[in-house]
Structures are given as C-alpha cells and as structure tokens.
Amino acid sequence: MSPALLDFVEFSLAGLCVGALYALTGIGFVVVYKATRIINFAIGEFMMIGAYFFFGLAAQASLPNWAAIILALIAAGTVGGFLERFIFRRLIGESAISVFMVTIGLASIMVGLVEIAWTADPRSLPTFLPDRPFFVPLGSAEAFLASKNGWSFIIVAAIMAAFITVFRFWRGGIALRATAADQQAAYSVGINVPGVFSFAWILGAITAAAAGILVGSISGISSAMGAIGLSLIVVVIVGGLDSLAGALVGGLMIGWLESMASLYIGGEYKQVATFVILLLVLVVKPYGLFGTHDIERL
C-alpha cells in the first residue's frame, strides 16, 4: 500500500464523516424548505446555538452529558418553533428574497447573543464520545479514522434511519409530504398546515443542533462556527433544495470533495473549491442534481 493511496483513503473517510454531518443538517434544512419554501441562511447559526446550549449545560451547569444533550436539543427545538411562530409565520406571502434576508438578519442576531452570553472566544466541548480511533483494514496497511469522526458518522446514520422510518410511516411525516407537494390541497383535506410549519422548523432546529454538537465536539466551538452554514448551503443547492436524497448525496459529496481539496490543493482552497463546484452544478443543472422545477407558464 503506497502512502499516497493511504492518504487518499484516510482523507476520504474523514471527508465522508464530515459529509455525513452535512447530510444530517442538510436534511433538516430541506425539511424546512419543503414545508415552508424558506431558505434558512441561519442554518450554521442554528448549529452554533445547539453547541453552545450543550456547552452551557454540560460544562458550565455541570449536568451529565446525556442530560445536557437532551436539554440542548429541546432548547434548540424551542428556538426553532418560536421563530417560526412569531417571525416566519408573519412573513407568509412575502417574497422569497425578503424571507431569505430575514434569516440572514436572524443569523446576525444569534451570533451577537452568543457573544454576549459566552464571548467570541473559541471553546472546546466536554468529550462524550469514546476516544479509541478506528483502524480500517486496507490490504497490508490500516487506514486511521479519528474516533470522533467515526462515532459521529455512526450517530448520524442512526438518526437518519430514524428519520426515514418516521417519514414513511408516521402520520405527521405524511402530512409534511402532503404540505410540501401542494399547500392548498393540504389545507383542504384538513391537514394542520401551520402545525406542519412549526413541526418542520422544530425538527430542522433539532437536527441542526445535533449536528452542531457533533461538529463542536470534533473541532471546538466559537461564535464564528456558523460559517459552516455556507458549506451547507452549497450542499443543499448542489443536491437540489427540495430533495432529501439530494441532501444526503450532496452532503457526502461536498464533505468528501472538501477533504480532497485540502489534501491535494491545500486547506485554504477548500471553500473556494466547493463554490466552484456550486457554480458548475448550477450552470449545468439550475435546480441541483435532484431538485424539481416547474415548467414556466405565462
């Protein structure tokens, strides 16, 4: 096994693990988009507040990790539901651009609040994942995979499996799909559409917070960690805004590509590389790889 190939495999594995986190958050994003047609630019900041809630509860209030995680997810979900109820629901009918700008404004507000509560300094989260690294057998050699990466991949996979089950079989999941397909029709068959909106936002906030806690446990937290949201925007655009499968594939793909970019052309080009890909995908497929679009009418 040549060292170059080993590098490739190790970076690929790490990239796919980051990609899984992108995919998880991306799915939360797509759920919100499908239900409400809102592009949530503050997605990275939702991750940030989830991570900071966990930090506050576990490191500062000294709760056990499992309790801190659950409470942090509940708190994040509450924030999501609150914003939906008192901000986004009032903006129904406004142009997509306006609502998009509102999410940008909210991102800014969240960053400011976190800086007031916890300052802008970077912090590290209490460890809650086992720290024995994974070794993937690869011919004569073994590829190294950091424990946190590997475990977050496993956790994400479990959450996604739960997600898919819920969406297939639970009534609420079906209501959500119905609302996404046709809001008017969903209303007329008695689906509680505002309820679906709330549910989507709560779910989106919780998944973002879960991903935020995992990201924070891998690379620490700071008030600037919301910048990861930009990679997520690329993920969902490349995958197609309204496609859950697109978020999954897009997440893994962008995670892997970023890792490849930092291996072969240097870490500082990582973000640029993803944006170049974004441009290419949009020019070739303006609605992403899996997104749907309507025939234009007059």
Add this chain to the structure above:
Amino acid sequence: MRIGSAKQTYAADEAIFKTDVQRLWFGLLALALILFPFVSSDYWQLLACLIAVNVIAATGVMILTGFTGLVSLGHAAFMGVGAYTAAYLSNHLALPFWLSIPAGGFAAAAVGAVFGIPSLRVKGLYLALTTIAASFILQSIFFNWTAVTGGARGLTIEPASMFGHLLVTPGAIYWIAMPIAALSVWWARNLLRTRVGRAFIAIRDRDVSAELLGIDLLRYKLMSFALASFYAGMAGAVWVYLFRVITPESFRLIESIFFVAAIIVGGLGSVRGAIFGAVFMTLVPELLKIGASDLAPYWPDAVKLLSPVRTIVFGALIVGFLMFEPLGLNEIWLRIRQRFALWPFRT
C-alpha cells in the same frame, strides 16, 4: 392634494424635479453638502466620505437588486476588484485618481458581468447563492494573487493628488467622494426615465413577459450586473483613496450583506431608498460607538459589549424593517412628506 399642475410640455412632466419647491429644497441640500467640510471636524468628514462611498455602492446594488430584481451577495467583492485595480494602476502606472477611479469601475464591471452570466439560467435565490460563490472566489484571488494584491498583508497606496496638492485628509477626499456619489445618484435617476430603466423593472416584475415584449433578457441582465459592478468598483476605488490601505478582509461576504441590508432598510425600488439606507446603516454603528463611550464611565462593560450589540442591531434592523416596514425608510419619508404637503394650511 395639490391643486392641478399647469405643465405645458411633456418635457416638464418628465423632469426629475417637477415643482419649484422641489428645486428649492434640492438647492438647499446641495448648498449644505458644499458647506459641510468647512464646518465639520475630521471625524465627521471621514464619516461623510464613508457615507458617500456606501451611497455609490448601495445605488449600484439598488439598480441590480431593487430595479432588476437580481439579488447580489457578491457586491463587496466587486468593490474589491475596483479597489485593487485603482491601487495597482496608481502604484505601478502612476495613474491620477480621476483615471484610476473609473478604471476601477470598468474592471469591476467586467468581472461583474462575467459573474452575471449564470443569471440567464439561474433565478431568484439560486442566483443570490451563485453571487456568494463569486464573492468567495474573488476573495480567494485577493488572498492568493500576491503579485497584484499583496496577499493577506494587503497593500498601501500613495495619496491622490490634484494640482500638486496631496489629498490626505478626509476633508480633501470629500471633494472626490461626494461628487461621485452625486453623479451616481443622478445617473440612476436618469436611467429610470429611459427604456433601459423600464426594461430593468420589467425584468424584475415578470421576466418572461418582458422577453415577449422585445427585451433581450441576457443583454439587460448582464447590463445591470455590469452597471451595478461599475458603481461598486468606483466605490471601492474611492474607498482606497480614503484609507490608502487594502486587505482582502475589507471585502468579505458580510460587507455584501451590508449593502443588500442597506437597500432593504432604505426602501427597495427607489433611488432615494439607496441613499437613505446607506446613510442610516453607516451611521447606526457609529452612533452605537458614541453611545458606548458615553456609557463607559458609568458602566465599564459597555465598550466590551459594543461589538456584539452592533451585530445584533444590524440583524434586528434587517428583520425589523422586513417585518414591520417592508418598504423601508423611503416609505416613512413619503408618509411624512404627505403629511406636510399642504403645511401650514392643513396638517
């Protein structure tokens, strides 16, 4: 209501200022702008220059986003292109400012037009996201093309000079920045009186029917991108002469968001809105700073909280205006003007 107007010609009805009262007010405003540097301190002159730069750039964003309906979150990067171009031409070719500023505009226009190409296929928010991509790609060039941009350390330039005088102080740059801002606003206002401005608005309101009425979409979208970027480039070039040092950090995504926020707060779809927004959004952080330093003796934490509070206020202004005053400061202005239209005969 005013009583009927007695305009004799169509030219009079197409004029920007339709009554003598409006012309009088405009004259007073112009006079105030001319007298301003003689009665103000360095600090306020610097702020005035900054406002002028932001008015130029915001007017450009207004043309692109407010009139043509194409959202750009890459405008700060286009501004950067203008800034680096002007700095390079000034340092290496010793070009005078009155050439390097328009040159910065043209360079930015070319780059802006290239990044406008996706606008033919990509619409709405997807387009906004491609302009974010533009922003990051340009930012990366600013960082890495060290020979021209000085990389992360940036570069400095010699002060502009006119008739042998070096224009070092903000008070001197004011005489460059303010006239260009005035020119920018006048151009934008003229644009709206012609077929070009009408075509932009038609594309914003309904691009498919605009096409069937004879408007070449690609041509006009690119034109809008190029013109808006030209404005940004000029703003960037003026900015360079004001601060005389550039780093890539000056042209981040957040600055692009600032301009879109400014036109929203000012009022989308009117030139006046761009001016209001640029003035207001430039002043708010300064007022917060003044407030914090006034509070500092009584409340030592005030200075420490300044940065996060600015961030929150910035976000809250965007959210607040979009929720409660979607037509922005311009609408508030129109309401006030309406109230006083017949003052003092009726209030």
Add this chain to the structure above:
Amino acid sequence: MIEEADARVDAPILQVEAISLAFGGLNALRNVSLDVVPGCITALVGPNGAGKTSLFNAISGFYRPQSGRVFFEGRDITRLSAPPRAKIGLARTFQNIALFRGLTVLDNIKLGRHAHLRTSLVEALFYYGRPQREEIELRAEIEQRIIDFLEIDHIRHAPVGALPYGLQKRVELARALAMKPRLLMLDEPVAGMNREETEDMARFILDVRDEWGVTILIVEHDMRLVMDISDHVIVLNFGEVIARGVPAEVQKNEEVAKAYLGSGEIGSQVRQSVTEMAAS
C-alpha cells in the same frame, strides 16, 4: 436565412405550418397549420385546454415547437427568439394580465416601444440630447395616438396594480399598440368583463383594425364577440384544428358543437353561446 415574400396583396401575414408541441408526454399542439389574412380579424376558439394559448406562445417565440415552421410576412421566423419577433411587429397581450406592477400606466405603455428605441446604457445615464428627445417624442406619440384613443388619459400616472381589471386589460392593449404591431395577438381580451366593458373593447379592436390597419389574431371564449367582430374563425380541440372558415360556416359545423358540448368542463357561458349558435 430570410425568405422574401412575393408581393401579392393577399399573401398571409402569418403562416403557421404544421407545428407540433409537446410537454413531456402531453401533446399541446398536433400538426397545427393556419394562415392569417392581412387586415382581418382572425379568431382562435376552442374549449379550455385546446392549445390556444400554447399556439400563441409558439407564435410569439416563448415555446419552441418540436416540429413545423412559422412565417411572418413571408419570412421564416421559426428559429427566431422572442425579442426580435416582438421587434418585427408581433405584439400580444396576455391571458393573465402581465402588466409590470412597479411601473405606472404610462411607463408600461412606453415599455411596449422598447425594441424600437435606440437609447443605449451610457446615453440613458446622461439623459441629454438625443435620448431625451427620443423619450419626449415617444411620450407625445403615446399621448396623442394611444392614450387618447383608448380613453385612459385620467390614469396615465397611476400605478397599474391599483386599477380595476377592465382598465388593466385596456392598458395591456395600449402597451401592445405601442409595440408598432403588424400583427396584434389578443389572448382573451374580454375575459371577466361585463357587457359594457366588452362592448368598449370590441369597439377598440375594430378601430385598431380599421384605423391602424393592424391585422388581429384573437383568442376568445365569448362566442358572441367572436361571431360579431371576426372575419375568420379557427377552431382548435385537443391541439388540433377541427374547423375553419367564416363565422357563419363554423357556426353550423357539427364537430365544433360536439367539441364544446363533449369536453365536459366548459363554462356555462360557452354552453350558452353554443346553444345560441345552434339556435340562430
């Protein structure tokens, strides 16, 4: 590749030659051919979903038919995109009003002239000399020829969004007239109008033909209007032409009556009109 028309007086101004248009598996138009005689009013009728608006869109260049050709004044325009088609005189109005809400009535009408104006971007920025003259001349012409003619002088500075429906339709007509039309295509010009408004519109349409010398192609559901003002009628059903001729001939055509009554989802107005047709 431009083919010049022979100078025969009654050569059709518009020839549609066997065009077919499909969306996915749905055939919107099948092998549709038609000629529009200059100086006449030709009406295109048919039940909902028959393909009338699709045909309009194909003629004005919004949809690209998969096969067939379109000639305008003898010139093959099949491969021409929409904006140049507008410039050579194919003007239209829209079924769902497509006025620009951010513009006043006057600016909407001025916009119609877009393709014929010459002001460039740089000229526009300075608005001095020729561009200013061009604008003022345009204003004068619109005022005298269009605004007076359509009796909309009282609303010229109004924002279009605030206007009642009937007036919006009239502004659309005004905008199409500003396009220097050779062929004016009206997509349901009286839909949703009351009797009085409909009669006004009918008068305007006839005046456009007689005083402006503009050929008119009209899609309309109001059968009484169609029978009253048109010189030729073409009936579409399921994307195919099923009848054509002068109004009296079409009225008697059995297949036409069947198409209307058999389509199952026709409005009561149409049903009534068909009954009237059958009775007369």
